[in-house]
Amino acid sequence: MTLELKIQPLRYVLAVVEEGSFHGAAKQLHRSQPALSMAIRDLEERLGQPLFEKSQKGQLTPYGEYCLPRFRELIKQHDRLAADLQHVALGQQGRVTLATVPSVASRLMPEFLAAFIAEYPHININLHDENAKFVCRMVANGEVDLGISSVWAQDERLSYTHLFEDNIGVVLHRDHPLANRKSLQWQELKEERFIANGTSRLLEKTAAASLVDNNDFYISNMISLIAMLEAGSGITTLPRLAFPVDNRKLCFVPLSEPKLVRQIGIIKLANRSLSPSAQALEEVILKRLTAVRS
Amino acid sequence: MTLELKIQPLRYVLAVVEEGSFHGAAKQLHRSQPALSMAIRDLEERLGQPLFEKSQKGQLTPYGEYCLPRFRELIKQHDRLAADLQHVALGQQGRVTLATVPSVASRLMPEFLAAFIAEYPHININLHDENAKFVCRMVANGEVDLGISSVWAQDERLSYTHLFEDNIGVVLHRDHPLANRKSLQWQELKEERFIANGTSRLLEKTAAASLVDNNDFYISNMISLIAMLEAGSGITTLPRLAFPVDNRKLCFVPLSEPKLVRQIGIIKLANRSLSPSAQALEEVILKRLTAVRS
DNA sequence: ATTTCAACATAAGCATAGCTTATCAAAACT
DNA sequence: AGTTTTGATAAGCTATGCTTATGTTGAAAT
Incomplete structure (x- = not known):
């Protein structure tokens, strides 16, 4: 019952008015002249009023004059929408939100994001850094589109795409007796003062778990942790990526056992x-x- | 190249979201379920992104969520336009401007317009009263849609649809010796003081022309003219319609010759x-x- | 006047868009 | 496991939208 307008015949009308004739419009639109005649006649029948004068060719009726700017308006809105949706679909426009663990945020994301904005300059980016647990939670809650993190816990709602493995190692002062070793076993650390940190959870339920378990030091802030280690007040474990690259006072020695x-x-x-x-x-x-x- | 959206598939998407399933939407739209599946798939292909999750039935993708309110907006605009155009086409909405000679404006238009606004309450009306020459000019200039008038002059640009004939008669004081006659010949008026008025042009090039030609009195304002005649200061001719209906002091006697x-x-x-x-x-x-x- | 031309309308034919019914496959309930 | 409900797929029909070819008409040219 409610009249359904198609966009294309409206374009035909605009073209005819613009060109002043069905012939010219047909050429402009790469259509045959009868195609326009028929499409416009159909439109006129739907509307219940002629748009063009039957006698004076290519001339609008008063009703046509009324319709013309409204057709223009609808077409404009259609085209704007179509262009916008296409842009968004192609990823040339929009917003991404992501959350990563701090080490990824500071060591990898700068490069990734530089590459990304080079290719997609009109996309807005929103980057959070949080610990692994929070990253997962933000993704699960739909607060961000993506997370980059280690898996915190099995979660039905989440999917995991593996990127790489990050070795865990011991971080100690460059003057420490064990500092020049190629690798270390956990037993060699039993007598050291172990300072736990946010990533120490990774030792849980491994052979090295007791390093953390029987321990009273815990520093979550990375800056403080590094300062403590630089002062030679203890050792810790970190994933390699979380170890500050150009630190002169500290060494990173991979754990070999486990x-x-x-x-x-x-x-x-x-x-x-x-x-x-x-x-x-x-x-x-x-x-x-x-x-x-x- | 520029993506062309059709309105109907957008409605399908809205219905699926509203009903939560393709089946429900199909029922609501009086279409078969495959019709929706195919139309929406086609739309997704055009856009280059899926709108519905393939796994979770009837659930929008993030892109779909982005599109949905925009689809709604375009459909709303389409529907508003369609309804408006249809209203205007049916004459249930719009504006008419017309110009008539004063006698028609005051004697006939009130009834016509009453009937008109009873049938078309939402149309705006704009009524001018002008002399016959001006009415024609206003129509010719496109200042009004319609005129009701006697033809002023042959004009190529104008078309004339006859409505009725308006007899011309002599207007004189009820006490005048000729007042009770059924009709009059122009020769009987030769000795009277003739007061010409706006409608006297109608006597030009007729047998009665000399009444006007050899005459120094001319009053264009109808009120003044009537007052003059009521004072018994002369006679005039008027079309019957221009003669004030319920005047007690004046008489209207048709001219019979000519x-x-x-x-x-x-x-x-x-x-x-x-x-x-x-x-x-x-x-x-x-x-x-x-x-x-x- | 007659011819000619340029415009739109009409007709016939074809490809495809958009629908239908029938059937399948997968997921969700019972 | 069996049943129901969902969306996808297939085959077939019809209407839409285009094409080319041919009328028709009104205005300009001869």
């Missing part, structure tokens, strides 16, 4: 697909990471 | 069709006038 790694990967909602912008970012990250490997 | 009439009709632009509102008004006038006749 060999520990944290799995870093992309966390997404399992039952939800990504927004086009988020897809674009994920793609860039994956491409970038495999490029570095090879 | 028998003179003015032709009253509808004046339109010849090469332009009427707006739907104007069509509606013309129709009401014609119907009303033939109804009165029969």
Whole structure:
């Protein structure tokens, strides 16, 4: 019952008015002249009033004059929408939100994001850094599109795409007797003062668990932790990525027994697909990471 | 190249979201379920992104969430426009402008307009009264949609639809010796003081022309003219319709020799069709006038 | 006047868009 | 496990929207 207008015949009308004739309009639109005649006649019948004068060819009726700017308006709105949706679909426009653990945020994201904004300059980016647990929670709650983190716990709602492994090692002062070793076993650390940190959870339920368990020192703040270690007041374990690259006073020695790694990967909602912008970012990250490997 | 959206598939998407399933939406839209599946798949392909999650049935993707309110907006605009155009086309909305000679404006239009606004309460009306020459000019200039007047001059651009004839008669004081006659010949008026008025042009080039030609009195204002005649200061001629109906002091006696009439009709632009509102008004006038006749 | 031309309308035919019914496959209830 | 409910797929029909070819008409040219 409610009249349904198609966009295309409206364009035909505009073209005819613009060109002043059906012939010219047909040429402009790469259509045959009868195609326009028929489409416009159909439109006129739907509306219940002629748009063009039957006698004076190519001339609008008063009703046509009334319709014309309104047709223009609808077409304009249609085209704006179509362009916008297409942009967003292609990931050329939009917003991505992601959360990563601090080490990834500071060591990897700068490069990833630089590559990303080079390719998709009109996408807004929103980066949070939080610990692994919070990253997962933010993804699960839909607060961010993506997370990059180690898996905190099995969660039905989340999907995990592996990116790389990050070796866990001992961080100690460069003057420490064990500082020049190629690798260390946990037993060698039993007598050291162990300072736990946010990443120490990774030792839980491993052979090295007792390092953390029987321990009273815990410093969550990375700056404080580093300062403590630089002062030679103890040792800790960190994933390699979390170890500050150009630190002159500290050494990173991988643990060989047990060999520990944290799995870093992309966390997404399992039952939800990504927004086009988020897809674009994920793609860039994956491409970038495999490029570095090879 | 520029993506062309059709309105209907967008409605399908809205319905699926609203109903929460393709089946429910299909029922609501009186379509089969595959019709929706296919239409929406096609739309997704055009956009380049899925709108619904493939796993979780009837659930929007983030891209779908982005699109949904925009689809709603376009559909709303489409529907508003369609309804508006249809209203205007049916003459249920709009504006008519018309110009008539004063006698028609005061004696006939009140009834016509009452009938018109009863049938089309939402159309705006704009009524000018002007002399016949001006009425024609206003129509010719497109200042009004319609005119009701006697034809002023042959004009290529104007079309004339005859409505009725208006007899011309002599207007004189009720106490005048000729006042009780059934009709008069112009020769009987030769000795009278003739006061010309705006309608005296109608005598030009008729047998009675000399009444006007050899005459120094001319009063264009109807009120003044009537007052002059009521004072017994002369006589004039008027079309019957221009003679004030319930005047107690004056008489109207038709001219029989020559028998003179003015032709009253509808004046339109010849090469332009009427707006739907104007069509509606013309129709009401014609119907009303033939109804009165029969 | 007659011809000619340029415009739109009409007709016939074809490809495809958009629908239907029937059937399948997978997920969600019972 | 069996049943129901969901969306996807297939085959087939019809209407839409286009094409080319041919009328028709009114205005300009001869």
